[in-house]
Amino acid sequence: METAVFIVGAIICLVGAVGVVISRNPVHSALSLVSTLFGVAVLFIAQDAEFLAAVQVIVYAGAIVVLFLFVIMLIGVDQSDRLETDPLAGQRVLAAVTALLVAGGLTTVILVGSITGKPSTTAKASTDAPNVEALGRELFTDYLFAFEITSVLLVIAVVGAVVLARHRDVAMADDDYPVEVD
């Protein structure tokens, strides 16, 4: 049963990932990214991580991809790459070689190496408690400090977004299409 779920999820993920890379139109890339994110959510459920699957769909597919699409629409959809030309000589080949080396190296490590970690003694995943409850308990006890730091990070992100989105010059504030003011 899990094998079937894994195969279906893996195919969804890989097709989406390849679609992100080879799509000429950024909108198609974003929609392929949704497919990959859903595939990963399916695989999360297959591994008993139900909370993360829900968060994956809500945060990634719901918020992040919509933000991507929003920006694509904001700056124009005709920014398509010219995929047939190769501005830097040999870049495609080197990128493909690098990707193959990464894939081959990681696969070799996974197949040859062995997992040296020890099973947890304090934070077991396979308890009777539901996944959400166990995860919340873990988050608000052992990882409380990291959780609080995360809130600082989010505040910084909000402030940074406001600073970046602000018009830099009063002279530019009225124009929809500002010229460069130095």
Next chain:
Amino acid sequence: MLLAVLGPTPYLILGAFLFAIGVGGLLTRRNPLVMFMCVELMLNAVNLSFVALSRELDDLGGQVAVFFVLVVAAAEVVIGLGIIVSIFRRRPGATADDLSLLKG
């Protein structure tokens, strides 16, 4: 709850391939938005590996790590897209090659 018939190996290999596709896309594409999407692909590949090892080692710490990665990814996307929008506002149609102002 599904029966745990598969070990972590297939998930880790899938994560490795997703990561490699992300690397290839990041090195190949020139549109800053698509490069950003490739970074998201790589983050998801690592998340998948985290969850696979979390189940293998029966440790919820891996799932907590994925939670934090999600939060950091959300913050990163907000800032990155803000930068991209402000770049495109000044130079419409810019690709990653055009942004060489800081090149040494």
